[in-house]
Amino acid sequence: MVLQIEHLTGGYSKTPVIHDVSLNINKGEIVGLIGLNGAGKSTTIKHILGLLRPHSGEIRVDGITIGENAEDYRRHLAYIPETPVLYEELTLKEHIQMTAMAYGIGEETALERAGDLLKIFRLDTKINMFPTHFSKGMKQKVMLVCAFLARPDLYIIDEPFLGLDPLGIDSLIDLMVEERNGGRSILMSTHILATAEKYCDRFAIIDNGKMVAEGSLDALRDEFNMHGASLDEVYLKITGGGIDNA
Amino acid sequence: MPDTLFKPRMNADIKRRSYYSKFIFNSHFLIFLTIAGGVFLYSLLGLLQTLESSIWLDMIAALLMSMLLLPGYRSLLKPADGIFLLPYETRMDAYFKDAGRYSLMLGISKVITGAVVALLILTVGHDTFVISLFLLLSLLHYIANFHINKRAINTQISRIGMTPVLFIVNILSLMLVLQHPAWLVLSLILLFAMGKYVKRREHRYLDWNAYIEHEEVQLNRYYRNVSMFTNVSHLEKQFKRRKYLDPLLWKPKGASFNKEKMYEFLFYRTFARDHDLPMIILRLIILFGIIMVWMGNIYLSVVIGLFGIYVIVLQMSQIYSAQAYLLWPKVWPVDRTFIQRSYVTYSHKSVFVISLIFGIIFAAIHPALFYIAVVFPVWGYLTNRIFSRTVYKKEQELSD
Structure with a gap:
């Protein structure tokens, strides 16, 4: 297991933004972290990077927590922020x-x-x-x-396709697939669901700071009884089309 | 709304200035200012007693005043104003009048200080009437230059070209009026012509972007001046490529190409490519060097040299602060203590070189007592050590 998040609750201040989030990423896997604006994706990523301290819960990268050995923990990670x-x-x-x-x-x-x-x-x-x-x-x-x-063993990419030209997006997708085939893992937060649907092995859908669904597209379709639906459709159903979050 | 907008902004600006003034005018600097001011006045008064009236003295007085008669304009506008205040453009008169008054007041202390020094210089060979005329004309230039400068923002006239022209008009007018009061007429004509020239080129509507950009430049300039004495977090750092310095920049090789050396690699580049820092340090060395030579007295030379090193060490520490709070040192698999250790290595090397320059200046002024120059590197090392610790402590507190 490259990344293990267990019952993570945390945020920027004493008021938690994310609640009881759990997520695992295996070796050689691309996982899409999906959610509306303000759902808690970036907060989750900042916790994984060690930029925020969890209120409760634990994060392990390649079996170690940041508290055990920060240098070792970070050596297994590379981060690409949304804004360069x-x-x-x-x-x-x-x-x-x-x-x-x-x-x-x-x-x-x-x-x-x-x-x-x-x-x-x-x-x-x-x-x-x-x-x-x-x-x-x-x-x-x-x-x-x-x-x-x-x-590294795990890439954390925040909105990887933002600002890239079509050739750049193509090259990035090729690289991501190549890295996955080489046994490395990727956690990417994105709103470009059509592209994510094609290349992600699993999806973690976060809404209002809570992990509301997790699994492959087929698993999500089964869980929400939406056979043949696209990731967009599944996502909109799970999050209620954003109506509750407006 | 614009009528009530200026006052809170002015209060915020005054608050910001008083906040930074506490750091600038700390006890060390006040002691230095008192000593330097006293010595300067004492030397000047002594010198004036031995001098006779000359055109060079007039030139010095006119030059000094001309440099101080170029007031800046602080509109205190913010980027969002370019969107939200657009509908109020025709009702901004009160706002800009307040901004004008505030800007004039901000620069007046420098003019008064300059006028006192110019007055002392002009007592050699000039009567009260000419001196009064000189001071009145200076005041007129100060106000006229302000209005010309302010209007010029709302034109296509180059700011780079405008300042030298105003300076030349200032010095020409002041010099001529010292030669004969009748030249006052020419000064008035020149100021009137300049004012007309700028007014004719003024845009019909307010160039919001130009005003906002001008305000940003002025604010950044203020922060840069403050950063000579203390850390300024708001300062937008700018860098220059300076490709010609690349061969001089140290790079770790072979086994040294590792995380222990990476921040030292970074610090040298940050210093060499900083838009202002190398030039500020060079100017400080020249300024303190000139004062050391001018004072001549051995004790004063030492005190001034030591103070120069102190100010430069303060300057250097901004590089550490700029790097320590960035994202990458928090994400890279590198222990944060390497930043501190690299800063110590880099700063001790740089401060040693600078202290050595002060030592050489001292030894050149007092060759018989050259051995006293050893005090400069020792002082440089000690102040740098103390300042580094303060910066680390601050960083640790902020990280927690």
Whole structure:
């Protein structure tokens, strides 16, 4: 088990935003974390990253909690935030070097891995430039390059398709599938359900801070008696079309 | 609504200024200001007794005042105003009048201080009438420049070009009026012509984006000035590529290419590519160097040198604060203590080099007592050590 979340309750202050959330992710699995705006997806992700302290419950990545060994815990994770967060004073190459040093990857190996990724995302001619001068989509690609060169056991991707051009989305999907085939896991939060339906092995649907459903699309269809329905339809039924959350 | 909008914004701005003033005018700085101000006045008065009337003295007085007669404009507008206040554009007169009054008041202390120094200089060779005329004309320029500057925001006129033109008009007018009072007429004509020129180019409607952008620039400039003395969390950091410095930037190689060295790698780049920091430090070194040379006295040279190092160490610590609160150090599998350790290595090396420059300046002024210069690196090391600890402590408290 790569990720184990057990009865997690937490939030930004003393008032909990997420309540009793449990979720497991196995090796070589892509799991879609789905929910309306403000449902608790980002809060869940921040708890997994250790940016927030749980009120109760436990999170394990590759069997260890952040309290047991924070460095070891984080080595198994790579995070791609919804909005690119980059160092304004570093070039693209230096971002790669920083990531490599952080994850204990040799410089040559890192540049070799990054070389392929840069070609995929068409950034190979911009290696000595400041990424903060790039467009939003290109910045997101820099985040993807840095995360994928680390090759951790678990990728946490917040809205991976946001800001990417169609070619970028295609390349990202190929990479995600390749990583899954290589035994690595991905937890992605997304609103693009049509794409998620195609590539995610399982879905965790969160609503009002509670995990309301979890399983493969077939399992969800069975559970809600919606045979042949799309993920969109299942999702709208489970969350009540957002009427209660407006 | 706009009628009541300015006052709370002005109060918030005053509150912000008094908050930062507490950090700027701390006990160390006040002691330094008292000593430096006293020594400056004492030296100036002594010097003036030995000088005779000359065009160079007029030039110094006019130059000093000209630099201070360029008031900034603080509209206190916010980005959201460009959307929400659009329907009120025709009812913004009271708001902008209040903003004008407030902006004029903000710059007046510098003008008064400059006027006192200029007055002392002009007592050599000028009678009361000419000095009064000079001061009155300075006041007129201050107000006229303010209105020209304010109107120019709402035009296509380049801000970069406007400031030197105003400065030249200032210095020309003040210099000429010191030569003969009749030149006052030319000053008035020049100011009137400038005012007309800008007014004719003013847009019919308010350029909200230009005003908002101008306010952001002014606020950021204020924060940058404050950041010379204390950490400013609101400061939007800007960086320059400075490709020519790349070969000088240290990079860990081989076995050193690891997480223990990564933040040192980052700190050197943050420093070298910071838009302002390297230039601020260079200016501080030059400024304190000049004061050390000017004072000449051995004890004063040491005190000023030590204070210069203290101010520079304060400057350097903003780099640590800027990095420590970012997302990645919290997500990367790297112990946070490496940030602190790397900062210690980077800052001790940088402060040592800077202290050495102060030591060389001191040894050049007092070659017979060159060995006293050892006090500068020792002081640099100690202040940097103390400041680093304060910054870590603050960071730990905020992290908790």
